[in-house]
Structures are given as C-alpha cells and as structure tokens.
Amino acid sequence: MIEVRDLIKQYDDRVAVNKISFSVKKGEILGFLGPNGAGKSTTMKILSGFMPASAGSAKINGYDVEKEALQAKASIGYLPENPPVYMAMAVEEYLVFAARLHGVHKTKANTAARDAMDKCGITDVRHRLIGNLSKGYRQRVGLAQAIAHNPPVLILDEPTVGLDPKQIIEIRNLIRSLGGEHTIILSTHILPEVQATCGRVVVIDHGTVVAEDTLDGIAARMQSNVRVTLGLQKNPEDVLAKLQAVQGVTALSKTSKNEGEPFTVHVECAKGFDVRSDLAKICVSADLGLLTLNQEKLSLEDAFVRLITVDENTKEL
Numbered sequence: 427m428i429e430v431r432d433l434i435k436q437y438d439d440r441v442a443v444n445k446i447s448f449s450v451k452k453g454e455i456l457g458f459l460g461p462n463g464a465g466k467s468t469t470m471k472i473l474s475g476f477m478p479a480s481a482g483s484a485k486i487n488g489y490d491v492e493k494e495a496l497q498a499k500a501s502i503g504y505l506p507e508n509p510p511v512y513m514a515m516a517v518e519e520y521l522v523f524a525a526r527l528h529g530v531h532k533t534k535a536n537t538a539a540r541d542a543m544d545k546c547g548i549t550d551v552r553h554r555l556i557g558n559l560s561k562g563y564r565q566r567v568g569l570a571q572a573i574a575h576n577p578p579v580l581i582l583d584e585p586t587v588g589l590d591p592k593q594i595i596e597i598r599n600l601i602r603s604l605g606g607e608h609t610i611i612l613s614t615h616i617l618p619e620v621q622a623t624c625g626r627v628v629v630i631d632h633g634t635v636v637a638e639d640t641l642d643g644i645a646a647r648m649q650s651n652v653r654v655t656l657g658l659q660k661n662p663e664d665v666l667a668k669l670q671a672v673q674g675v676t677a678l679s680k681t682s683k684n685e686g687e688p689f690t691v692h693v694e695c696a697k698g699f700d701v702r703s704d705l706a707k708i709c710v711s712a713d714l715g716l717l718t719l720n721q722e723k724l725s726l727e728d729a730f731v732r733l734i735t736v737d738e739n740t741k742e743l
C-alpha cells in the first residue's frame with residue numbers, strides 16, 4: 427500500500443533523508459520512530475505530496491506520489507506536524523470544507539464530517555471556533571480532517587503530541603481501531619506510542635533506516651543482548667581499546683565521572699557471549715581498582731536508545 431524506494435531529500439547542503447526504503451502492507455499500522463531531526467516529517471511530507479523528493483520514489487496505493495500526484499493524494503489522509511486548521515472556522519464547518527476539498531460530494535460531506543467528529547470525540551465542540559479550542563482538541567480536529575474523506579492510507583505526523591495522558595490513550599485507541607480498514611504510518615519519537623499502537627516499526631536516525639522489524643522481533647533480537655557495567659577506581663582511558671577488542675563486545679561507552687563516584691564503563695555484548703571474566707582480567711592486570719561488575723539484560727527501551735545513539739557513544743571514546 428505504501429512503497430518507499432531509495433528516497434533522498436536534500437535541503438541545500440543538508441541531507442535530511444538519505445536513501446530510505448520501506449513498505450507498508452494493506453491494513454498495517456507502521457510506527458516511524460526516530461529522535462528529533464531524524465527525518466520523519468520530511469519523509470511524511472514527501473509521501474503526502476507536500477514537497478518533492480530529491481531522488482528515489484514513493485508509491486501510495488499503487489500511485490507514484492510525483493508522477494500520479496492527484497490519484498496518490500486522493501488516497502491519503504494527512505495529519506501534518508502542525509495541523510492546518512483554520513482558526514476562524516467552526517469545527518463542523520471546517521470539516522465539511524475539508525471533506526469537500528478532498529473530493530467528497532456535497533450531499534455526503536455533512537455525514538462525512540459528522541462521522542469523523544464522532545470517531546475523534548469532538549461532536550460536543552462542533553459549533554466552537556477552532557481558534558478557541560485547546561491544543562489537544564485542535565489536534566483531534568486535525569485528525570478528523572485526515573479521516574473525513576475515508577482515505578485508504580493515513581499519514582500521521584506525531585498524532586499525540588501536546589495531548590494530555592487521557593487524550594493520548596483515547597487517540598491511540600482511535601488509531602488502533604482505524605487499522606485494518608486503513609493503512610497507517612505514524613511518526614513518533616516515543617517508544618511507548620509504537621508499543622501501544624503499531625504492529626511493526628521502522629527506526630530512523632540521521633535520515634537512514636537503522637532497524638525495521640515487528641515489535642516482537644525487535645524485542646527478541648535486542649533483549650538477548652546484555653550490558654556489563656564496570657565500576658573502577660582509576661581512569662580506564664588507556665584500556666578502552668583493549669576492552670573494545672574482547673570478542674563479543676559490540677559497543678563501549680564511558681560515562682562522565684562525578685566527584686566521589688567510581689569511573690563507569692558500559693560494555694554491550696552480542697548474544698551468546700559472556701565477556702565478564704575477560705573484562706575483569708584486563709581491569710585487574712591494568713590495576714584499575716575494579717570495584718563492581720554487573721551484568722543486565724537490555725530492555726526494549728535501551729535497545730532503541732542503542733540503535734539511535736550508537737554513533738555518539740563510539741565517538742565519545
């Protein structure tokens with residue numbers, strides 16, 4: 427339903443999206459997870475025909491977003507990062523207008539608007555001016571305009587940003603209920619959002635895809651990795667390279683030391699390796715004053731943080 431191939435977007439000298447590829451099957455809810463500046467909104471703007479890519483292609487419902495822009499756009503409901511809701515319009519009036527804009531016949535636009543308001547829980551505020559609504563309610567109006575013309579594909583850029591916890595749960599439930607009938611891609615920088623709504627996740631960082639898997643798949647793959655934390659009396663700077671060279675070690679990071687606390691080194695290792703005794707030997711023979719050595723399994727949250735911070739950690743050494 428959504429096919430992205432080698433998509434590149436360059437803004438002047440900055441590459442925001444660097445050759446990303448992924449696809450979304452009919453009825454699937456895909457989480458597009460990445461930290462601030464990863465390229466999520468850029469990708470979604472390209473998918474929704476809001477701006478062109480520098481290279482590569484994207485197809486929605488079989489239509490190329492550039493070459494068959496009209497057909498592709500007709501298949502999409504798009505909730506941008508900043509929803510384009512008209513502050514001077516009343517909610518219902520705006521939704522009828524949005525439905526008409528998306529090609530809904532005038533005899534059906536009122537019903538389409540009412541259905542969307544009902545689904546998004548905004549029927550009670552339908553006569554109020556959008557400009558007077560709270561941010562959360564405005565976000566709901568944005569979501570309602572995205573679904574009013576009942577498009578097969580929904581592109582939702584951070585749909586729960588700015589909502590209170592109760593509203594977040596309601597909107598996530600709504601999005602989940604829209605899956606199946608609609609194919610959905612939603613961007614977020616928070617993992618619980620993906621866990622609560624999506625079946626599959628594409629993790630993006632610095633404009634490239636760093637992981638793509640089902641939620642269960644990523645959990646299984648990453649949770650089998652372990653992290654060993656060393657507490658040392660002396661600065662381990664000189665032996666970091668040796669620690670890194672131990673077979674099974676995949677990443678290493680030294681945390682900055684606070685007054686009165688030991689030096690700490692986090693060592694991550696691949697599945698099936700027990701590196702503890704090798705690490706201990708290196709620290710003891712270098713006389714670093716090994717105080718503690720703890721091993722823990724990586725949680726899913728840790729796993730994602732690792733996926734998107736691996737470069738920075740390595741650079742720190």
Ligand SMILES: Nc1ncnc2c1ncn2[C@@H]1O[C@H](COP(=O)(O)OP(=O)(O)OP(=O)(O)O)[C@@H](O)[C@H]1O
Pocket residue numbers: 437438440441442460461462463464465466467468469507615
């Ligand atoms: N119009 C623009 N001109 C120049 N650079 C831009 C423009 N829009 C975005 N960028 C840059 O492109 C990169 C990706 O931005 P993008 O908005 O796609 O990230 P994002 O993943 O949506 O981040 P956030 O979580 O903060 O919304 C960033 O480095 C950003 O500064």
Ligand SMILES: [Mg+2]
Pocket residue numbers: 466467468507583
């Ligand atoms: Mg964004």
